[in-house]
Amino acid sequence: MAEAHQAVAFQFTITPEGIDLQLSYQALNQIYLSGLRSWKKRVSRLRNSLIKGVYPASPSSWLFVAIGILATMYMQSDPSMGLITKIQQHLPLRYTTAMSVANDRLKQSALFDLFFQPLVRLLSSRKPLLYSYQSSLPHLPVPAIQDTVIRYLESVRPLLTDPEFKRMSDLANEFESNLGNRLQRYLKLKALWATNYSRVPGTVIPLCAAQCERMFNTTRTPGVETGNKHTHTQRVSASIQRGYSERVQDDNFGILLETVDLPVSKTMIYNISMSSPPRIPWAQMRKQYFSSGVNKRSLDTIERAAFFVTLDDEEQGMRGDDPEGNLDNYAKSLLHGKCYDRWFDKSFSVVIYKNGKSGLNAEHSWADAPTVAHLWEYTLATDAFQLGYTEDGHCKGDVEPSLPQPQRLAWNIPAEVQAQVSSSLAVAQALADDVDCHVFPFREFGKGRIKKCRISPDAFIQISLQLAYYRDRGGFCLTYEASMTRLFREGRTETVRSCSNDSCAFIKALESGETEEECRRLFELASERHQNLYRMAMTGAGIDRHLFCLYVVSKYLGVESPFLKEVLSEPWRLSTSQTPVQQMNLFDLKNHPDFISLGGGFGPVADDGYGVSYIIVGEDMVNFHVSSKHSCSQTDSHRFGVQISKAMQDIMALLSADPKTSSSSKGTDHPQSKKLQ
Numbered sequence: 001m002a003e004a005h006q007a008v009a010f011q012f013t014i015t016p017e018g019i020d021l022q023l024s025y026q027a028l029n030q031i032y033l034s035g036l037r038s039w040k041k042r043v044s045r046l047r048n049s050l051i052k053g054v055y056p057a058s059p060s061s062w063l064f065v066a067i068g069i070l071a072t073m074y075m076q077s078d079p080s081m082g083l084i085t086k087i088q089q090h091l092p093l094r095y096t097t098a099m100s101v102a103n104d105r106l107k108q109s110a111l112f113d114l115f116f117q118p119l120v121r122l123l124s125s126r127k128p129l130l131y132s133y134q135s136s137l138p139h140l141p142v143p144a145i146q147d148t149v150i151r152y153l154e155s156v157r158p159l160l161t162d163p164e165f166k167r168m169s170d171l172a173n174e175f176e177s178n179l180g181n182r183l184q185r186y187l188k189l190k191a192l193w194a195t196n197y198s199r200v201p202g203t204v205i206p207l208c209a210a211q212c213e214r215m216f217n218t219t220r221t222p223g224v225e226t227g228n229k230h231t232h233t234q235r236v237s238a239s240i241q242r243g244y245s246e247r248v249q250d251d252n253f254g255i256l257l258e259t260v261d262l263p264v265s266k267t268m269i270y271n272i273s274m275s276s277p278p279r280i281p282w283a284q285m286r287k288q289y290f291s292s293g294v295n296k297r298s299l300d301t302i303e304r305a306a307f308f309v310t311l312d313d314e315e316q317g318m319r320g321d322d323p324e325g326n327l328d329n330y331a332k333s334l335l336h337g338k339c340y341d342r343w344f345d346k347s348f349s350v351v352i353y354k355n356g357k358s359g360l361n362a363e364h365s366w367a368d369a370p371t372v373a374h375l376w377e378y379t380l381a382t383d384a385f386q387l388g389y390t391e392d393g394h395c396k397g398d399v400e401p402s403l404p405q406p407q408r409l410a411w412n413i414p415a416e417v418q419a420q421v422s423s424s425l426a427v428a429q430a431l432a433d434d435v436d437c438h439v440f441p442f443r444e445f446g447k448g449r450i451k452k453c454r455i456s457p458d459a460f461i462q463i464s465l466q467l468a469y470y471r472d473r474g475g476f477c478l479t480y481e482a483s484m485t486r487l488f489r490e491g492r493t494e495t496v497r498s499c500s501n502d503s504c505a506f507i508k509a510l511e512s513g514e515t516e517e518e519c520r521r522l523f524e525l526a527s528e529r530h531q532n533l534y535r536m537a538m539t540g541a542g543i544d545r546h547l548f549c550l551y552v553v554s555k556y557l558g559v560e561s562p563f564l565k566e567v568l569s570e571p572w573r574l575s576t577s578q579t580p581v582q583q584m585n586l587f588d589l590k591n592h593p594d595f596i597s598l599g600g601g602f603g604p605v606a607d608d609g610y611g612v613s614y615i616i617v618g619e620d621m622v623n624f625h626v627s628s629k630h631s632c633s634q635t636d637s638h639r640f641g642v643q644i645s646k647a648m649q650d651i652m653a654l655l656s657a658d659p660k661t662s663s664s665s666k667g668t669d670h671p672q673s674k675k676l677q
Contacts, residue, residue: 137208137487137488137489138487138488138489139191139488139489140485140488140489140490140491140540141191141540142184142187142188142191142546143540143541143542143543143546145176145180145181145184145550146176147541148543148546148547149172149173149175149176149180151536151541151543152172152543152547152567153165153168153169153172154500154501155478155497155499155500155543156168156478156570157501158476158499158500158501158504159476159477159478159499168566171562171563171566172563174563175561175562175563175564179554179559179561180550180561180563183550183553183554183557183561184550186553186557187546187549187550187553207484207486207487208486208487208488208489208490208491210489210490211366211367211368211371211486211492212367212371214347214366214367215347215348215366215367215371215375216306216307216347217304217305217306217347218346218347218366219302219303219304219345219346219347220345220363220365220366221286221303221345222279222280222282222283222286222345223279223283281420281423281424282420282424285416285417285420286299289412289414289416289417293412294410294411294412295411295412297410298409298410298411301407301409302343302346302409303345303346305346307346307347307348307349307350308342308343308346308348308349308350309349309350309352310337310341310342310343310349310350310351310352310361311352312333312337312341312351312352312353312354313354314333314353314354315353315354315355315357316329316330316333316334316353316355316357316359317330317353317355317357318330319355324440327439327440327598328437328438328439330357330359330439331437331439331601331625332435332437333351333353333359334351334359334360334361335361335432335435335437335601335602335603336428336432336435337351337361338429339425339428339429339432340425340428342361344361344363345363346363347362347363347366347367348360348361348362348363348372348375349361349362356393360372360375360376360600362600368482368484368492368493369482369577369579369580369600370484370486370580370582372600373579373580373581373582373597373599373600374582374583376597377581377582377583377586377587377596377597378583378586380595380596380597381583381586381587381595384592384595385586385588385595433630434629434630434631435603435604435627435628435629435630436627436628436629436630436635436636436637436638437601437625437626437627437637438625438626438627438637438638438640438641439598439601439623439624439625439626440623440624440626440641440645441598441617441621441622441623441624442621442622442623442624442644442645442648443620443621444645444648444649444652445620445648445652446616446617446618446619446620446621446622447616447619447622448619448620449620449652450652453652453655453656453658455527455655456527456530456531457616458530458534458578459526459527459530459531459534460527460648460651461578461614461616461622461648462479462481462496462498462503462530462576463498463503463506463507463523463526463527463530463651464644464647464648464651465479465498465574465576465612465644465647466479466498466499466503466504466507466574467507467510467647467650467651468640468643468644468646468647469573469574469610469640469643470507470511471511471643471646471647472639472640472643473573473634476499476504476507477499477571477572477573477574477609478497478499478570478571478572478573478574479497479498479499479572479573479574479575479576480495480496480497480572480574480575480576480605481495481496481497481498481534481576481577481578482495482496482576482577482578483495483496483534483537483538483542484538485537485538485540485542485545487538487539487540488540493545494537494538494540494542494544494545495537495542495543495544495545496530496533496534496537496542497533497543497544498530498533498576499574500526500529500530500533501529502522502525502526502528502529502530503526503529503530505522505525505526506519506522506523506525506526509522510650510654516654516657516658519654520654520655520658523651523654523655547564547567547568548568550564551564551565551567551568571605571606571608571609572605572606572609573605573606573608573609573610574609574610574612575602575604575605575606575609575610575611575612576611576612576613576614577602577612577613577614578613578614578615578616579597579599579600579613579614579615580615581596581615581616581617589617589618596617596618597615598615598617598623599613599614599615599617599623599625600613600615600625601613601625601626601627602625602627603627604627604628604629604635607629607631607632608629608632608634608635609628609635610626610627610628610635610637610640611625611626611627611628612624612625612626612627612640612644613625622648624641624644626638626640626641626644628640
């Protein structure tokens with residue numbers, strides 16, 4: 001969290017000799033840069049407001065109102081049909097005798113505006129714009145230190161023995177009563193001037209749209225100590241992987257290439273590949289060899305690009321004699337490719353395979369999964385249902401006859417850089433080869449049947465994952481589930497610690513052969529507990545972001561906290577996330593079930609753990625992405641996938657046996673094909 005040290009830019013102590021003031025010039029510089037960014041955004045927002053108007057009105061409505069007011073003043077007419085006169089009768093009469101005729105007309109015009117403007121807004125029927133609600137969103141509150149400590153201890157209770165829990169409770173209480181309160185004051189100080197104390201540099205529910213600003217032209221750049229994230233305002237090109245760049249926008253953000261032009265243009269690109277080293281060596285090489293000359297110009301072209309495109313020379317997809325195995329390969333390829341054919345630092349890379357299949361690889365620091373998923377959903381729907389293809393597989397439309405030629409990127413790569421590239425590539429490929437990916441569709445039932453049991457689909461899946469892990473590993477673990485905090489300004493994510501006392505009690509009862517009635521009672525408690533944890537995380541009452549911010553402040557203050565150190569070192573052996581489907585109106589799942597995305601995945605957080613991502617597709621399917629490491633003998637992605645499927649079915653069988661829900665929850669499988677296209 002690069003901005004956390006703003007809270008400790010200065011410290012002072014009172015001594016017998018006077019006030020000892022200590023300034024952190026690095027922190028002060030960060031405060032200056034943060035303030036500069038903030039004011040730039042404010043100016044941009046003001047300009048946006050003037051251009052786009054105030055929702056739901058539009059600029060054209062302003063002109064319409066002005067013309068209407070001037071017309072009624074000129075014709076001396078009363079468009080309110082007497083309503084203005086009746087309102088005037090109830091206005092104060094003071095100074096009325098001194099009013100001129102011009103002032104009377106001005107007052108009538110103002111009253112007309114009050115009457116006519118709502119009508120114009122009603123007629124405009126505008127949908128909310130991207131930033132319509134941005135200024136009305138609340139700031140993320142700083143939770144009370146006592147509440148965070150209590151909730152943390154509750155979350156780890158099922159994972160610790162009695163002596164271990166006693167030790168952790170003592171550490172937590174010591175932290176709360178001493179150092180914790182000091183760190184908390186610094187966080188509250190930052191919250192006074194920051195939009196979000198934890199920020200890293202039908203019915204409409206407003207969500208923060210700040211992440212969308214960084215969608216295009218954003219690149220992460222490495223540093224020796226900390227990395228940086230840059231969003232360039234000069235949106236002039238999209239970079240193509242194989243050694244060439246293509247202009248797809250002009251300096252005024254106008255599109256130069258339409259979709260129909262891209263296949264023709266890509267035939268001009270040759271097979272030239274380049275890789276980048278890992279973080280610290282790459283930061284050193286970048287400073288020494290890529291800060292001037294031809295290397296800098298080529299690197300700037302890529303880093304200022306709207307996004308990155310990889311033309312992969314492989315064929316991928318759910319195809320051939322082993323569609324399930326090929327789906328695993330498809331996911332693994334999108335995750336890391338060959339390691340030298342992706343530019344992982346770009347905000348996102350579109351990967352296009354030899355056989356026409358495509359996918360997205362997104363860098364995580366600029367945004368969270370829902371923002372990327374929103375982009376990809378829109379892309380898939382527009383490509384399939386609006387742009388379309390001819391019968392022979394070409395894009396519909398005419399090719400622009402005068403396309404700008406791709407420009408080959410020039411590089412001067414000395415032997416030292418080549419050696420570092422080879423060394424770093426070997427490390428990256430070893431890491432990539434260790435990832436075990438498994439993707440599978442669960443088609444026995446979906447959210448439709450789960451909801452008929454009066455259970456939250458997310459709670460059902462999360463408790464199923466807990467049961468699957470217990471059966472796979474013989475115990476429980478610290479579990480991460482991603483939740484958003486975009487109900488607040490510049491909100492990112494928060495953690496739902498979905499392994500709770502209630503979920504563990506249910507699983508132990510189920511596995512020990514307790515009665516079905518008792519198991520259903522415990523499951524209901526576990527489900528309610530999970531829903532409450534999720535609501536708390538979304539509404540700013542989560543614990544992990546708060547604890548992490550306290551830890552960062554402690555590092556800048558140069559103080560050690562045994563409690564925070566231990567909290568931040570605990571492994572997340574089960575890391576989970578749901579890929580939301582946000583634009584169902586774009587898809588016709590009944591007639592075209594294979595056009596929606598299969599969701600996204602990620603690698604495991606812990607070396608001996610699992611990464612599980614899932615997407616609830618329509619009413620009758622849940623698609624899972626499971627990852628682990630081959631090097632860990634205790635984990636196996638395919639084995640865990642089997643455990644997930646069995647856990648889902650076992651819990652549904654338990655709930656369906658309940659007389660209160662059995663009549664409504666039982667159903668048949670979805671009639672669609674058993675294969676994903």
